[in-house]
Amino acid sequence: MALLPLLISCLLASAQTADNFYWYKDSVVYQLYVRSFQDTNGDGIGDLKGVIQHADYLKSLGIGAVWLSPIYPSPNYDYGYDIADMENVNPEYGTLEDFNELVKEMKARGIRVIMDFVPNHTSIKHGWFLASEARNDTDEAYSEFYIWKDPSGYDGNNKPLPPNNWLSVMGTGSAWQWSEKRKQFYLHSFLVEQADLNYDNPIVRKKMNNVLKLWMNRGVSGFRMDAVSWIYDDLACGNEPTSDHPNPNNPNDYGNHDQHRFPSRFSDEWVDVLHMMVMTLPGTVLTYNGDEIGLEDAYVRYDEGKDLQGLRAGPSRFAAMSRDFERGPMPWKAAKNGGFSTGRPWLPLAPSLWSRNVENEASEENKRSHLHVYKKLVQLRKTKTMTEGSCLVQTSDEGLLIITRVLRDNPTTLTVLNLGDFEITADLTTFRRSLPSSLGIVVSSYNFPATEK
Ligand SMILES: [Ca+2]
Numbered sequence: 001m002a003l004l005p006l007l008i009s010c011l012l013a014s015a016q017t018a019d020n021f022y023w024y025k026d027s028v029v030y031q032l033y034v035r036s037f038q039d040t041n042g043d044g045i046g047d048l049k050g051v052i053q054h055a056d057y058l059k060s061l062g063i064g065a066v067w068l069s070p071i072y073p074s075p076n077y078d079y080g081y082d083i084a085d086m087e088n089v090n091p092e093y094g095t096l097e098d099f100n101e102l103v104k105e106m107k108a109r110g111i112r113v114i115m116d117f118v119p120n121h122t123s124i125k126h127g128w129f130l131a132s133e134a135r136n137d138t139d140e141a142y143s144e145f146y147i148w149k150d151p152s153g154y155d156g157n158n159k160p161l162p163p164n165n166w167l168s169v170m171g172t173g174s175a176w177q178w179s180e181k182r183k184q185f186y187l188h189s190f191l192v193e194q195a196d197l198n199y200d201n202p203i204v205r206k207k208m209n210n211v212l213k214l215w216m217n218r219g220v221s222g223f224r225m226d227a228v229s230w231i232y233d234d235l236a237c238g239n240e241p242t243s244d245h246p247n248p249n250n251p252n253d254y255g256n257h258d259q260h261r262f263p264s265r266f267s268d269e270w271v272d273v274l275h276m277m278v279m280t281l282p283g284t285v286l287t288y289n290g291d292e293i294g295l296e297d298a299y300v301r302y303d304e305g306k307d308l309q310g311l312r313a314g315p316s317r318f319a320a321m322s323r324d325f326e327r328g329p330m331p332w333k334a335a336k337n338g339g340f341s342t343g344r345p346w347l348p349l350a351p352s353l354w355s356r357n358v359e360n361e362a363s364e365e366n367k368r369s370h371l372h373v374y375k376k377l378v379q380l381r382k383t384k385t386m387t388e389g390s391c392l393v394q395t396s397d398e399g400l401l402i403i404t405r406v407l408r409d410n411p412t413t414l415t416v417l418n419l420g421d422f423e424i425t426a427d428l429t430t431f432r433r434s435l436p437s438s439l440g441i442v443v444s445s446y447n448f449p450a451t452e453k
Pocket residue numbers: 039040041042043044045046047092
């Protein structure tokens with residue numbers, strides 16, 4: 001199990017160097033899937049105004065930054081990861097003014113804003129691609145902005161054959177798509193609608209740098225880089241020895257917009273355990289919105305599906321391939337559509353919305369809710385022991401996992417996790433000899449018998 005979601009590459013504005021340069025190392029970063037967070041105009045689609053509406057909630061979590069899922073104009077073949085214009089805001093989500101307002105409201109609450117940046121490809125609806133396909137070089141040498149190759153030959157029906165055997169990551173066949181217009185193939189490591197940019201071209205690199213600078217000037221504190229391992233494609237390598245395009249390990253195994261929600265993958269009893277584990281280990285913590293309340297997968301039928309990766313896999317493989325389940329809207333309260341939208345939500349909500357919602361989880365009576373545990377952990381994470389202390393991880397045969405964090409002149413913290421299915425009585429001195437006779441409990445999971453002191 002990969003525990004440390006170290007996905008973030010951050011570029012910091014020079015104006016911020018006086019500030020804590022390494023803020024991202026010990027801040028909790030909240031991944032906010034804008035489309036499913038809060039709809040404010042009844043079209044069933046979450047928007048920037050919806051994020052602003054919950055600014056105080058975000059502050060109450062104690063997080064250091066929000067990472068916004070892509071909010072750029074996009075034809076949504078891959079919900080924002082196919083960008084048609086990297087310099088603007090998708091009208092579905094609002095306007096640039098809304099974005100500026102969002103940055104202002106977050107800053108006022110001490111929360112930084114991180115943008116999702118997609119360097120590997122653009123939408124085939126992007127102006128660059130259209131000009132490249134048309135070999136339009138009047139303003140800029142667009143013809144070389146993407147990875148175009150001649151066919152390796154022709155089959156018996158005179159159909160062009162792709163340059164090599166590379167497959168797309170999405171499991172939809174060849175990574176090469178024939179353009180009738182240009183009479184060449186273009187590379188798409190992901191969907192056919194996402195064409196890989198040509199980073200051998202210095203103009204492309206410069207253009208992408210300018211995009212980063214533009215958003216920095218709009219107040220963004222950094223970027224989460226998407227699919228970085230695919231940026232360079234070494235065509236000199238020719239055919240892959242195996243049939244797959246290289247598929248690097250993604251360390252973020254905890255929760256995100258591409259994996260089924262962890263209470264659904266494991267069980268509800270794992271929610272506090274996983275939060276305790278990631279929050280008390282070193283490294284940047286990413287929380288995918290909804291995970292703080294232990295949100296489960298939405299129940300999405302094939303005919304309600306939106307994710308092409310799932311739809312193109314067909315009904316029998318839909319549940320395994322579709323990412324719609326983990327992208328269901330946030331349930332804010334026990335109300336129609338969980339208070340997410342007054343219209344028809346773009347995806348159904350998790351059926352548990354009547355009990356598993358933010359209002360219920362935040363209520364004072366519900367003292368040992370996942371949300372209360374989460375908030376206490378975020379505060380614990382800010383202590384010097386957590387940000388600077390050493391880390392020792394031990395396990396026991398019964399299924400205990402113990403994380404010990406130690407920093408001189410600061411309280412020692414032990415995280416004791418039962419990864420088994422049964423109650424365990426353990427003698428902690430076998431793991432750490434020099435323990436005081438009584439220990440204080442900072443935070444415990446809801447199914448632990450003792451309460452906090
Ligand atoms: Ca909306």
